[in-house]
Amino acid sequence: MQTKIKNKNRNINYAEAINEALLQSMKLDKKVVVMGLGVDDPKRIFGTTNNLFEVFGKDRVFDMPTSENAITGFAIGMSLGKFKPVLCHQRVEFALLTMDQIINQAAKWFYMNNGQMNVPIVIRLIIGRGWGQGPQHSQSLENLFAGIPGLKVVSPSSAYDAKGMLISSIADKDPVIFFEHRWLHSTYSQVPNKFYKIPIGKSKIAKKGKDVTIVSSSYMTIESMKASEILKNYYIDAEVVDLRTLRPLDVNPIIKSVNKTKKLLVVDNGWTQYGISSEVITKVTTHKNFDKNIIVSRVGIADTPIPSTRSLAKLCYPDCVDICMQISKILNKNFSGLSSRFKNYRASDTPNKYFTGPF
């Protein structure tokens, strides 16, 4: 369910918003370069790199060899030579081949040379889901990167935020890991034509409410918003906080919200254990203003590699109905007919009916 927006301004989708952020950033600053396997191929990274090669040419847009590890090093070196590289992997998992360059080098470069040289690079990582992606094309590993001092990690959930946050990430002086959920690429929102920035490190109240606080990020914000719509049928007014940035974590708006609602549910975009939800809940419950009467809970991806078959994969992901069920437990209320009444709201193995694969 896509939030309806009055057609006063134009609606574009998340992939188009990413594309626009790249085009506008490259126009504004000729040191911005885009690199990655397939950035100029016929599919253009799900359309996100459309027209870049045509507009900026071979000295700004680089198809790369299948050398994931070295490519990050090349980007670091380019940044030392005053370029601002935007690197792209079509799935998160390919970045696992280059963790040395990301964690040992990019994240520590500025610190270990005592502030003499910074590394302004952006690494776009796309999270896969559904259509049989299987164990190595569907991982949400934001926590792996968010745990590292020296990195910034962002994970916008709407086209509007995606454009503004990618522009901010490119302008940033530090290495930024930019997570895009594949299922968000086809979601629409109102996006201004102009060049604008959404600051890194600021969460957003996606929906105001008073009864329960739902904290989420990336695609799970879509499910959380759907859940908040369902909850209205049970006279529950949920507040939804969209994290947008995972490092640095903007915890104060969450504290403020939880102090109002007294109930917190964190919906993790990744595995439930050892993840973003662990960090959010710890930050909240150890905060000096934490009220001990506050009820805290979480949902996330099941603790297993995600299988390819849709019959099993669908059991891994929480959706809006699961979120409501968890809230019924927190509130100790019975939402009668929840599963049957809202079965059309449940997530399938595609982002929408128009998606017919392959990836």
Add this chain to the structure above:
Amino acid sequence: MNKKTKFNLLYSMIRMRMVEERISSEYSNQQMRCPVHLSVGQEAISSGICLNLKDKDQVFSAHRSHFHYLAKGGNLKQMISELFGKETGCAGGKGGSMHLIDIKAGLIAAVPIVGSTIPIGVGLAWANKLNRSNKVVVIFFGEGATEEGVFYESINFAALHNLPILFVCENNYYSVYSNIKNRQPTNRKISNVSKSMGVESYRMNGNKVEEIFTKTQKMIHSIRKNNKPILIELSTYRVLEHCGPNNDDHLNYRNKKELKRWLNNCPIEKYKEHLLKQKVLSNEELKKVYQKIDKEISQSFDFAKKSKFPKKDKLFKYIYAD
């Protein structure tokens, strides 16, 4: 080759040797509390190559970084201070011996993860080429780094984009205690691998400083002119232990004959005799060289010892630039 160049080559090697001998002798005072990978025995390579570089040229190093730093003109006081962990160190005490840096001198980075600076150096050379800056990047690494996947990824890319890089493989035959025979097939040469990947490659004696100087002079000129990478593999030997200030040959991991042969093949002693015979310098002048360097080293150690440790407020400084 003129007399001044010959003198400079010898001077550079003697200075490097003396710096590390002082580190070695002072290490047991436990004031330099960081791992040190000394390069004694490998003086000829960095001396011979770096004398051919311009100030604007850029050098990348690895864990055994002291000689590359010194050869490129890195500040000695700041290097010793870094080993002491002082705020006056080249990285403010945050890096230690394995992260020497002197941007002004063109020593861009040294890191201890084997092979990791290779792609970064390639990336900077790529930027240099796009910026038309006419700089040459020199990437120093050991033969162990050629066992890392990232080496092949980087060589491929340098060849693909014709990048102005001199890859320098210092083959000292040992990765910690493991002989190259246990790590790479004996009938395959590193320089042949890179050559087959499209990078002009050569093998050289790594202990003959004049030969290294003369040959790499031509190579660096060609790299700058033609924007094409070259790789050289130089055979050499580290005299001391892999990590630490001492000799570790009581552990018997190196063949005694091999050890003796290399110790007799000292790059400094042979060259010194040669220059004395050629009357490039006299015994008296040589004595003055030793005295001058000794004084410089003492001053650097005094500077490091007198310098302060970084204060508490530096702990969280420079994690982020923004």
